[in-house]
Every structure is written in C-alpha cells, then in structure tokens.
Amino acid sequence: MNKNTFLYISILALFTMAGCKKDSKVEGPELVDIFGDFQIMEPLKGSASTADFAAGDVIYYHAKLSIRTNWTVEVIGLNSGARKTFTGNDKDFSLNQLAWNGTITFAPFFRKNEPCVARMTFANYPDTLYSDTLTITAVRPTPEVDILIDDFESTIKPYNTFTEGQQAFNGTSVNYQGVSPAEKTRFYVLAGNHGPTASLFLCGMNLTSKISMGTEENYYQFATDNPSKVYFNAFIYGWGDNKAELSIEFQEDDNKDGVYQPAEEGAYTYRIPINWTGWKLVSFSYADTKISTSGGFGNVDRTGKKDLDRIIATQYLLLAQAGTSGNTKVGIDFASFTYNSPFQP
Amino acid sequence: MKAIFTYSILGFLCLPLGVLAQDKKVDFFGSGRFSLNNSNLSGKLIETDTTTARKQMTGYSLFDLGFHIRPNEETEIKAITRVSNDINGFWGAGITFYLRELYLRGLMFKRIRYQVGDLNTKMTPYTLYNPEGELYKNNPLAFNTFTEVINYDKFYGTNSWRQQGATADMGFDFDKLIDHLHVKGLITKNRQTDYFSTPDRLLAGATVEAKAFKQLTLSYNLTSVFDVKQSAMFSDAQFKNKVHSFGASEKIALAGLDLNLLAEFGKSTASYEGVANVPTIPDGSFLDAGFALNNKLNTWQISASYRSVETSFRSMGAQSRRVDYSNLSTEYPYYTNRESQRPVTILEVLTDEAYYNMFLSPGLKNYNPAYENMLPYGKATPNRQGGEVKLGWNTSNKQLLKLGADAAVYNEITGQGTTNLRSFTNIEFYADLGLNELYKGKKKLHVGAYMRNQNTQRSGNEGIDKISLKSTQVKLGVEYEIIPKLEFQVAAILLQASGNEYIAERNGYNEITFYNAFKADLNETLLLGGINYQFSKNNCLKLQFHQMNWDNQLLPNNQYKINRFAVLYNLFF
Numbered sequence: 001m002n003k004n005t006f007l008y009i010s011i012l013a014l015f016t017m018a019g020c021k022k023d024s025k026v027e028g029p030e031l032v033d034i035f036g037d038f039q040i041m042e043p044l045k046g047s048a049s050t051a052d053f054a055a056g057d058v059i060y061y062h063a064k065l066s067i068r069t070n071w072t073v074e075v076i077g078l079n080s081g082a083r084k085t086f087t088g089n090d091k092d093f094s095l096n097q098l099a100w101n102g103t104i105t106f107a108p109f110f111r112k113n114e115p116c117v118a119r120m121t122f123a124n125y126p127d128t129l130y131s132d133t134l135t136i137t138a139v140r141p142t143p144e145v146d147i148l149i150d151d152f153e154s155t156i157k158p159y160n161t162f163t164e165g166q167q168a169f170n171g172t173s174v175n176y177q178g179v180s181p182a183e184k185t186r187f188y189v190l191a192g193n194h195g196p197t198a199s200l201f202l203c204g205m206n207l208t209s210k211i212s213m214g215t216e217e218n219y220y221q222f223a224t225d226n227p228s229k230v231y232f233n234a235f236i237y238g239w240g241d242n243k244a245e246l247s248i249e250f251q252e253d254d255n256k257d258g259v260y261q262p263a264e265e266g267a268y269t270y271r272i273p274i275n276w277t278g279w280k281l282v283s284f285s286y287a288d289t290k291i292s293t294s295g296g297f298g299n300v301d302r303t304g305k306k307d308l309d310r311i312i313a314t315q316y317l318l319l320a321q322a323g324t325s326g327n328t329k330v331g332i333d334f335a336s337f338t339y340n341s342p343f344q345p
Numbered sequence: 346m347k348a349i350f351t352y353s354i355l356g357f358l359c360l361p362l363g364v365l366a367q368d369k370k371v372d373f374f375g376s377g378r379f380s381l382n383n384s385n386l387s388g389k390l391i392e393t394d395t396t397t398a399r400k401q402m403t404g405y406s407l408f409d410l411g412f413h414i415r416p417n418e419e420t421e422i423k424a425i426t427r428v429s430n431d432i433n434g435f436w437g438a439g440i441t442f443y444l445r446e447l448y449l450r451g452l453m454f455k456r457i458r459y460q461v462g463d464l465n466t467k468m469t470p471y472t473l474y475n476p477e478g479e480l481y482k483n484n485p486l487a488f489n490t491f492t493e494v495i496n497y498d499k500f501y502g503t504n505s506w507r508q509q510g511a512t513a514d515m516g517f518d519f520d521k522l523i524d525h526l527h528v529k530g531l532i533t534k535n536r537q538t539d540y541f542s543t544p545d546r547l548l549a550g551a552t553v554e555a556k557a558f559k560q561l562t563l564s565y566n567l568t569s570v571f572d573v574k575q576s577a578m579f580s581d582a583q584f585k586n587k588v589h590s591f592g593a594s595e596k597i598a599l600a601g602l603d604l605n606l607l608a609e610f611g612k613s614t615a616s617y618e619g620v621a622n623v624p625t626i627p628d629g630s631f632l633d634a635g636f637a638l639n640n641k642l643n644t645w646q647i648s649a650s651y652r653s654v655e656t657s658f659r660s661m662g663a664q665s666r667r668v669d670y671s672n673l674s675t676e677y678p679y680y681t682n683r684e685s686q687r688p689v690t691i692l693e694v695l696t697d698e699a700y701y702n703m704f705l706s707p708g709l710k711n712y713n714p715a716y717e718n719m720l721p722y723g724k725a726t727p728n729r730q731g732g733e734v735k736l737g738w739n740t741s742n743k744q745l746l747k748l749g750a751d752a753a754v755y756n757e758i759t760g761q762g763t764t765n766l767r768s769f770t771n772i773e774f775y776a777d778l779g780l781n782e783l784y785k786g787k788k789k790l791h792v793g794a795y796m797r798n799q800n801t802q803r804s805g806n807e808g809i810d811k812i813s814l815k816s817t818q819v820k821l822g823v824e825y826e827i828i829p830k831l832e833f834q835v836a837a838i839l840l841q842a843s844g845n846e847y848i849a850e851r852n853g854y855n856e857i858t859f860y861n862a863f864k865a866d867l868n869e870t871l872l873l874g875g876i877n878y879q880f881s882k883n884n885c886l887k888l889q890f891h892q893m894n895w896d897n898q899l900l901p902n903n904q905y906k907i908n909r910f911a912v913l914y915n916l917f918f
Contacts, residue, residue: 028857031762
C-alpha cells in the first residue's frame with residue numbers, strides 16, 4: 001500500500017479533474033467586436049428637434065457603429081456653453097441608454113430657446129459625429145436641494161480660512177480671473193502657490209453647520225442617518241492645470257459637546273483630483289467618504305462610524321497633486337446635500 | 346487506536362517554543378532605518394515637459410521598538426511600535442507614531458498552540474499564499490537590502506499575508522497506519538465594515554496534515570472567505586469564496602538519490618448573494634503534480650511539474666498580487682505636461698515599497714505583460730495549463746559555482762475574446778560564481794548572472810486577436826570585498842519587451858467586459874554602482890548611485906533618465 005499510495009492519489013486526482021466541468025471556449029466579449037474595422041453604420045441622431053424639458057421631455061440619442069469602442073457624447077448649449085456628457089463603449093447603444101432630460105454635467109445651465117448640438121468623439125479614432133440641432137423650448141426646472149450648505153453669495157459670512165505658506169486667494173469672488181460663477185453672482189475660490197517638495201496642503205476653509213444654516217443648531221438636520229442615502233453636491237471649477245486636488249471634509253462632533261476635537265473625533269473626507277476645465281457638478285454619497293488618514297486630524301472616531309447627525313462643519317482643502325509645483329486653484333459653488341440621489345439640475 | 350497528544354514542531358509556531366523557553370520575562374528588539382534618495386531627471390522628456398521638477402529628494406527615517414513579554418512560561422506577547430519621520434516633515438510635522446504589530450501566543454493545556462492578534466497566514470499556493478512579485482528572481486546582491494526592507498515592512502515573510510485574527514494548532518501521534526496528524530485552524534478579519542453598505546469580511550482556514558509510513562504526507566486545506574451578514578445594515582450583499590485542496594507528497598530514497606513526489610488538486614466556488622442580476626460564477630478546479638530529484642550530496646537537482654488551473658478557479662487568498670500598478674511612485678509620480686501617471690519601471694519594482702500591496706483582493710488585479718505575462722498571479726493564475734522543468738547544479742563547495750536552467754511551457758485553457766489560445770514559453774538561466782573560491786583568494790569576489798526570455802504568442806488576424814509579445818531580462822551583479830566588511834558592488838538590469846497584447850478589463854464579478862490593446866517597444870536599463878558596509882549580519886550601510894533609463898519607442902519623446910544617489914542604512918537588532 002505504501003508504494004502505491006501516491007499512484008492511487010494521482011490517478012484519483014486525474015479522474016477528479018477529468019470529471020470536472022470544462023471551461024467554455026471563449027471568455028469575455030469577442031475581440032473582433034472591439035478591434036475589427038471601425039465604421040459608422042448609422043449617424044448620431046436625436047429623437048426630436050425640440051425639447052420641452054419643463055414638461056418632462058426626454059431626448060434619446062442613437063448611433064450605430066461596427067465595433068465596440070470608447071466614445072463620448074457631449075450635448076453642448078451653443079449659447080450658454082453648458083455641457084452634458086455621456087461615455088460608453090457600446091456599438092449600438094439602445095435608445096434607453098442615452099436618454100437626456102435636460103440636466104447638466106458642466107455648468108452653466110442650458111437656456112430657454114437655446115440651440116444645442118450633440119457631438120460624439122472616439123478615444124481611438126479621429127472621427128467626430130454631430131447630431132442635428134435641438135432647440136430647448138423650455139428648460140428643466142432646477143430641482144430643490146434638501147439642505148443648502150452654501151451658495152457663497154454672502155460677502156459677510158464668517159468663513160474660517162487658513163493656509164500654509166504661499167496662499168494667493170481664499171474667499172468669495174464675483175469674477176475670479178475671468179471665471180463667472182456657476183450659480184447666481186458669487187463663488188468661493190481657494191488658490192495658492194507651492195514648490196515641488198512643499199507640503200501638499202495649500203489652503204482651506206471651514207464652514208460650521210451653525211453658520212451654514214444660520215440657526216442655533218450645531219448640526220445639520222438630516223431626515224435619515226443612512227450615509228448611502230445622503231449626497232453631497234457642489235459645482236467645482238477646474239482651471240485645467242492638473243495640479244489641484246480638492247479635499248472635502250466632514251467633521252463629526254462625536255460626543256456632541258458642540259466642539260470638534262480633531263485628535264479625538266472623526267472626520268470623513270472625499271478627495272477629488274481636479275483634472276477638468278470648467279464648472280463640473282460633483283456629487284458623492286456620504287457612504288463614499290473615507291475616514292481621515294492624518295494623525296491627530298480626525299483619524300480617530302469615538303463612535304467608530306459615520307454619524308450624519310453629528311456633522312458640525314464642512315471643510316474644503318486645496319491640495320497640490322503630488323509632483324507638481326506652481327500656482328493652482330479651485331472654485332466651489334452651490335454646495336448642498338440631497339437625499340436618495342445626486343443633485344441633477 | 347492509541348493516540349498520544351503532542352505538540353507539533355511544524356510551521357511558524359516553532360519560534361515561540363524556543364522563545365518561551367528563554368528565561369528573561371521581557372526582552373527588546375527592533376530595527377532602525379534611514380533612507381535618502383536624491384534624484385535628477387534628464388533625457389528627451391525634459392525638452393517638452395515643463396511641469397515636472399527636475400530634482401527630487403525623498404526619504405525617511407524610522408525606528409521600530411519591539412517587546413517580547415513573557416508573563417509566564419506558556420504565554421508570550423509581542424508588540425512593535427514604530428516612529429517614522431519623512432525627510433520633508435520639519436519640526437515634527439511628518440512624524441507618525443503607531444503600533445506596527447501586536448499579538449499574543451502561547452500554549453493551552455500544554456498541547457494546543459494559539460496566537461491571537463496579528464498573524465502571518467500561509468497555506469498552499471492555491472489556497473492562501475503570497476506569490477512573489479515581478480522581477481524577484483536572482484537579483485544582484487546590491488539590491489538585497491531594498492528587498493529585505495519591502496518584505497519586512499509589508500510582512501511578506503515567506504509568502505505569507507498579514508492578517509488579524511486567531512489561529513490554533515495541535516498534533517497527534519499514532520502507532521498504527523498514521524504516524525502523525527497535525528490540525529490547524531485560523532480565522533481572520535479581512536475587511537472592516539462601515540456599518541452601512543460594506544460588510545465585514547472574514548477569512549477562515551483549516552489544514553489537516555497526516556504523515557504515514559514515514560515517507561507519505563497527505564493534506565487537506567480549506568480557505569473560506571465570506572462577508573458577514575447584517576454587519577452592514579443597508580447591504581444584503583454577501584461574497585463567498587471557498588477553496589478545497591488535497592495534497593500528497595512522498596519521499597522515496599532510490600539508489601543514491603532522493604525522490605520527492607508532489608501533488609495537489611482541488612476546487613473553488615465563488616458566489617455573490619443578496620445582489621440582483623449577479624452572474625453565476627462556475628466552480629473552478631486545479632491540478633498540480635510533479636517530482637523533485639536530487640543526489641545525496643545535493644550537487645544536482647532536477648524537478649518537473651504539470652499544472653492545470655481552470656479559467657473559473659477563484660482563490661482570493663492565492664490570487665492577490667503584491668505589486669499594485671495603480672499606485673503612484675514615491676519619486677516623480679507624474680510626468681509630461683499632461684501630468685500623466687509615470688509608468689512603473691524596474692527601479693520602482695525593486696526599491697519603492699509604495700507599489701507593494703498588503704491586502705487580499707477579490708478581483709484579479711491588472712499587471713504589466715512586459716514584466717510578467719505567463720503567471721501574473723503565481724501558480725494559481727487561472728486559465729493556464731502546462732509544465733515546467735528545472736535543472737540545478739553546483740560544486741560540492743556551494744560558494745564556488747551554481748548553475749541552473751528553468752523552462753516552462755503553458756497554454757490558455759479558454760480563449761479570451763477568441764477561440765485561439767495564447768501559448769507562453771519561459772526560459773531562464775542563472776549562474777553564481779565565487780571567483781575568490783577559484784583562486785583561493787581571501788577577499789570575496791562574487792559574480793551573479795541571470796537571463797530570462799518570455800514569449801507569448803496567439804495566432805489570429807493581425808490587429809484583432811493575433812498576439813506576439815517577447816520580453817527579455819538580463820541581470821548581472823559583481824561584489825568585491827575591498828577590506829573586511831566593505832564591498833564594492835556593481836549591477837546591471839536590462840529589460841527589453843516588444844510586441845502586442847490585450848489587457849482585459851474586468852467588472853466587480855471578475856468578468857471580462859472589454860479589452861485594451863497593449864503595445865510595447867520598451868528598453869529599460871538600470872545600472873548601479875556603490876559600496877556596502879556590513880557592520881554585522883543585520884546591519885549595513887549602502888551608498889549607491891542608480892541610473893535608470895526608460896525608453897519606450899512608442900513614446901519616443903518621453904524617454905528619460907533618473908540619476909539617483911541613494912543612502913540606505915538598515916539595522917535589525
């Protein structure tokens with residue numbers, strides 16, 4: 001038995017393998033469907049030439065390609081410059097997949113009686129497709145946000161600002177370097193200068209919930225304690241220099257004594273590399289935030305969890321992306337919380 | 346059957362027994378390190394790149410202080426604290442202080458060994474195993490301290506993953522049929538819940554190993570990764586991944602030869618429960634069988650093995666990768682005026698621990714085909730079948746000469762996006778020569794050389810499914826002892842890759858959803874020169890000059906050189 005044991009086991013193993021289900025012959029999508037000849041089978045077209053978004057109209061865009069490839073469709077307001085973008089890689093996207101209800105990705109907003117055109121570009125091919133012009137007869141009503149953190153319209157609101165070194169600007173502005181606000185008349189700017197080996201932190205602004213709401217309450221009054229159902233939203237302006245990163249931080253007063261103690265109480269952050277030009281609407285759920293990783297700055301949470309009902313302040317930090325140097329900046333406008341889904345103006 | 350309980354002397358817990366036998370109740374140990382890299386960027390890149398700083402200085406100093414505390418003969422507590430300071434952290438701003446390691450271990454009932462707290466977990470290459478990363482084989486000795494630092498900081502140990510939890514093991518001796526039975530169990534926490542949408546994830550494992558007839562070892566290993574239901578109140582999703590593995594090995598003494606027969610086979614299951622519209626993941630199986638033969642003097646060795654791992658085989662504990670290409674390098678993380686992420690080079694793989702990962706991943710993470718395309722997830726790489734042969738020879742004085750050659754041929758089992766299958770060939774040669782042994786010189790003069798050629802082919806239509814990718818690595822190292830303890834070291838590593846591949850994009854369920862075309866016409870050269878002062882076996886100072894040249898002919902304007910002066914002082918005590 002001794003000498004033959006290994007043989008028996010080997011035979012058993014081979015039989016086990018032979019008895020196993022065999023894999024199918026092809027894994028994943030067909031390569032020919034991605035790297036075959038690229039052709040436009042049907043041009044880009046919208047489902048209508050006018051849209052009354054106030055009445056709930058939805059425009060469906062459609063095109064048909066010979067292969068799957070990465071594409072971007074941008075609906076551009078020809079007067080306002082507003083943009084709504086869609087990305088995908090389908091070759092025959094069904095009408096339901098590219099449905100536009102008048103919302104924006106990049107501010108400002110689309111305007112009444114504005115002509116719009118959809119432009120389709122491809123990551124790997126130089127072709128560009130344009131749809132016929134669409135006229136917006138009525139714009140989509142701007143939905144209400146559930147909690148407005150700040151529209152940065154006030155010139156006297158006591159923002160708590162702080163900086164490290166070569167700060168250039170930290171406050172609200174009507175028109176900063178030729179940039180108009182995304183909403184109304186003012187927006188907030190964080191700007192600073194940094195060297196290649198300097199600290200990544202440039203400057204920041206802290207806004208307590210009490211000042212934000214203008215009431216005596218220390219904390220935002222959310223209708224739910226579920227972090228996955230609460231979305232933070234803001235228009236973020238990028239100057240396209242790929243140097244800035246915005247860290248949005250939510251400070252939780254874990255012991256509810258009315259004072260945030262960074263060494264003992266948790267702070268949850270969401271970091272956004274600013275790699276675009278223009279006003280982009282950024283939204284994320286509170287569940288997507290991560291606890292601060294900075295020792296003594298919110299990395300210890302007394303309750304050990306995210307507590308929406310203890311958010312005592314929101315903080316906005318301008319960080320430099322690693323390996324960069326020089327001036328960089330970011331704009332913020334119309335920061336808000338919404339329930340269940342991101343803000344979709 | 347008369348069974349006699351005994352404690353086993355197998356596995357990693359053999360250390361505490363020795364420690365427990367010591368007299369002192371408390372002793373101290375630790376490590377200290379200082380690392381400084383002063384780098385300069387040059388090359389064609391800087392003609393067009395006006396944003397990347399030309400010079401960068403990075404580094405840190407750290408000190409680990411560890412305690413072994415033995416409150417009684419059967420209990421030991423180990424704790425290591427770390428204080429580290431970045432080179433750019435002035436006036437304490439860059440200081441971090443934390444507990445690096447903490448566990449308690451000991452004996453219960455004088456029979457059961459246990460450990461709670463931090464654990465180094467390892468089973469077999471298909472169940473729970475930390476496969477080596479790219480470029481790990483036969484590196485010149487000039488790089489060994491960098492490798493030791495990465496392995497120490499990331500707790501890689503001997504192919505183990507650092508986890509937190511509890512383990513226990515015990516052994517039984519028998520007087521009939523089975524000589525010895527060893528049983529081990531572990532449970533560790535793999536992921537922390539956020540209490541809302543991300544549940545806790547645990548890893549449980551068990552090993553049963555029986556030795557019989559003095560020569561035969563039979564084993565069963567099980568790993569089970571599962572999400573804990575109701576640990577996140579707004580998520581019903583539950584990921585489960587189980588791997589069953591059966592192993593056998595037998596040592597046979599032939600005429601003047603030692604023959605070791607080895608086999609392991611098993612099966613995996615994976616599922617996502619409580620989520621709508623999830624795909625059904627088929628079970629996957631694997632088989633690994635082979636032998637190793639050497640003479641009694643161990644001056645030559647030959648081994649061969651056959652391996653088949655099905656496409657659907659999933660083992661979170663064995664398919665997680667060390668090198669994570671999505672991380673940013675410590676030096677020059679971005680380049681070009683577009684501030685693109687700088688591609689990983691051999692300099693980073695060998696010296697930058699920022700790329701090294703410590704966490705088990707449920708998904709198959711991306712890899713760089715130019716560095717490793719045949720077995721990017723180690724032996725447990727899915728969708729592979731083939732075999733390998735290894736030959737080794739050395740003189741009876743092992744310091745004099747060692748020669749070896751490895752050859753491997755693998756195929757895919759399932760085509761990716763086509764019915765045509767990839768085939769892989771890999772050939773390696775290495776030599777270690779102690780020249781001073783040859784002429785009986787007193788001063789060490791060692792030369793090491795290694796060459797690897799890896800080839801991936803797939804027939805098909807040009808530009809659609811045809812693949813031809815070749816990569817070659819050459820490593821050379823020379824160390825010369827100038828005076829006792831002081832060595833002059835030079836090394837060169839060359840990597841050349843050319844051809845095309847397709848990199849699969851996978852969704853959260855590991856299904857391939859898209860492919861990205863990958864092309865390479867890459868030449869990387871890393872040259873090193875410096876000195877090493879070896880204060881003692883565990884204490885050295887390295888002063889080195891590195892020159893890294895990265896030249897991708899597909900991006901000719903991005904060619905660059907990094908000239909780096911590196912200081913590394915390392916001490917373990």
